[in-house]
Amino acid sequence: MSPTPQSGETNGQVLPFRESLLAMLGVAFVVMLVALDQTVVGTALPTVVAELQGFEYYAWVATAYLLTSVITVPIFGRLGDYYGRKPFVLASIVVFLVASALCGMAPSMPFLVLARALQGIGGGMLVGTAFACIADLFPDSHVRLRWQVMLSAAFGIANAVGPSLGGVLTEWYGWRAVFYVNLPVGVLGLWFAWRYLPHLRQQAHSGPIRVDWLGALLIAAGLGCMQLSVELLPERGFDAYTGGLLVLAAAALVALWHWEKRCANPILPVEMFRNPGLGPLFQLSVFAGFTMFALLLYAPLLFQGGFGYSPKEAGLLITPLVVCITVGSIVNGRIVTRIRHPNAMLYAGFGMLAVACLGLTQATRGMPHGLLVAIMLVGGLGLGFIMPNLTVFAQQTAGREHLGIATAMLQSLRMVGGMVGTAIVGTLVTRSYTAGVDHALAAANASRWAARMADPQVLIDKAAQAVLLGQLGQAGHNGALLLEQARMSLVTAIHLGLLAAAAAAALGVWRARQVPPVKLVRTAAPAMAAD
Structure with missing residues (x-):
């Protein structure tokens, strides 16, 4: 049995502290489940391919997960608005666990x-509903920002221990x-x-609800393509x-836009996108x-492939980035509710991200490790300033009717x-590196x-x-020189890719000017229906 919410609480939460803490532990565990899986699996993939003999499916192990999760995030975010989020959170955990067991028993790469x-369907359901649970539990944005630190901590722990845990589990x-x-x-x-x-x-949703399945199908087609x-x-x-x-994706998304404007109960309310x-x-x-x-993808490749660092050294340099996302979120929660213009944190976050990317474009093998760590710290803090604020600002702007779909759309669009970033930066890096080699x-x-x-794996x-x-030596070539030239080509290529990432962060600083001033007002818990 779920505890009965205490409606109208003046402390900005619908449950007493103990029940709120236990409920948030449940959400934190499911968020950690997704984050841990994403970081642990990457370490084991080369060993998986070596045993199951299917290199042509290498990329699809990640792609299949991303494909289904990107599709299901907005769908279940909207269904959570209609039916409540708890049933979908529970169902998503079951689906995710069953899929995890099937992955562990996989006899071949296609099966995996x-x-x-x-597993991506379960992960998309989790992301689409778990983050919106926090706004249900803590209607007051001040209180919500404090409790969101638990989710940031869950992400930070999973990201920090995931790669090492994956290596240890695979080896042992x-x-x-x-x-x-x-x-x-x-x-x-x-x-x-x-x-x-x-x-x-x-x-307001006490009667029967007609689900917009055509809208869901068009979302699947558009985002899938x-x-x-x-x-x-x-x-x-x-x-x-x-x-x-790309043409099919554009056609599906255009059809989705026109359909949702006519649909009585749209799964993706288009007025959200018109909302200034x-x-x-x-x-x-x-x-x-x-x-x-x-x-996250190209800094490790720069350190290991470009600079020749060991995986341990590269891991120590990457850890400040992922850990400081949590630290930045905690610091943000202390600052944003105390300043007159909360929007300033978005400027600071994107500015720090741009500085971190630009810093890495100047990184060389001889750069002191302390300076590289400082660059990673700045990038992590920037992300910690951005992500919780985007969520809270969107939830406050969308209102309770569209709270779930607005939260889910933020996650899905990220x-x-x-x-898109992986495709653009990956294309720049691949083409530039290949041309140099x-x-x-x-x-x-x-x-x-x-x-x-x-x-560049070589x-x-x-x-x-x-x-x-x-x-190369048997063929009469200076192999060491050729490998060193390949490393220089890779460093130049990744610098070019990270310059594109810095441009995206700079666009974020510019676009943050268009966000209307947000006021994080104190609110009491509204009356909610509960089972």
């Missing part, structure tokens, strides 16, 4: 890809353990959510296939996702920004080695390097 797609217990580790975390989250998370529903196109863009370039997918307060926040979420994913090999009359050096894998150096 399908299981990851199912095999790659299947990285999926099974979700089970105890998920069971804890399921128990806390079932026992303590109240089933809150808005009284977009995801596929940006995943294939770095590898294939802009050809007929990727161009056709929400529109800029949605755009800022795209810019934040673009920059965040570029940093992933879309990450997709081809030029160096051609000058040394060693162009036949281009295919072997086209993947600059990280010491065993592959040793084999390649031996073969």
Whole structure:
């Protein structure tokens, strides 16, 4: 049984402190479940591919998850507005755990890809509903910002321990353990959510509701084709296939826009995008996702492949970035409710992100580690200033009727920004690196080695390097010099990609000017229907 909310509480929350804490523990566990899975799996992927023999499916292990989660986030965000969020939180944990078990038992790569797609459905349901639960529990934005620190801490812990945990589990217990580790975390989250998370529903939706399934289908088609196109863009370039997918995505999204304007109960209310307060926040979420994913994906490659650092050294440099997202969120909660212009935190966050990306474009192998750590700290604090404020500002602007879908759209658009950023930065890095390597090999009359050096992974894998150096030496080439030139090409390529990320963050600073002044007013808990 869920505890009965104490309606009209003057402290800005619908439950007493103890019940609020236990309910938030449940939400924090399910958020950690998704974050931990995303960070742990990446470490194990090379071992998975080596055992299951399916390198052509390598990218699809991540793509299948992203594809289904991006689609389901806005769908279940809206359904949570209609039916309450608790049923979807519980269902999403069950789906995620079943899919995790199937991933761990996968006998082949195609099976693993399908299981990851199912896992993405559960992850999308979680993201689409869990974040909106906080606004249900804490209507007062001041109180909500303080409690959101728990979610930031859950993300920070998962991001900090995920890569190392993935490596340890893979080395000691095999790659299947990285999926099974979700089970105890998920069971804890399921128990806390079932026992303590109240089933809150808005009284206005007491009658039967017609679900906009055509809108959901068009969302799936539009975002699905977009995801596929940006995943294939770095590898294939802009050809007929990727161009056709983009055309299909645009057609589906245009049809969605026109349909939702006529639909009685739209799953994606188009008036949100016309809202002068929400529109800029949605755009800022795209810019934040673009920059965040570029940093998280290409800073490690810069340190390991470009500078030749060990995974341990690179991990120590990346850790301040992910940990300071939590620190920045905590600091933000202390500051934003005490200043006259809360919007200033968005300027500060995007400005710090731009500075971090620009700092990395100037990074060299000889740069002191302390300075690199400082750059990572600035980037992490910037993200900590941005993400909680986007959520709270959007929830306050959208109102209770559209609270769930507005929160879900922020999360979904951040992933879309990450997709687009990964495609653009990935294309810049791949093309620039390949051009640099081809030029160096051609000058040394060693162009036949281009295919072997086209993947920058060779600059990280010491065993592959040793084999390649031996073969180059037998052929009469200076292998060490060619590898060093490849490293220089990779550093230049990543600098170019991070410059694009810095431009996205600078656009965020400029676009933040369009966000109307937000006032974080104190509010009492409204009357809510509860089971």
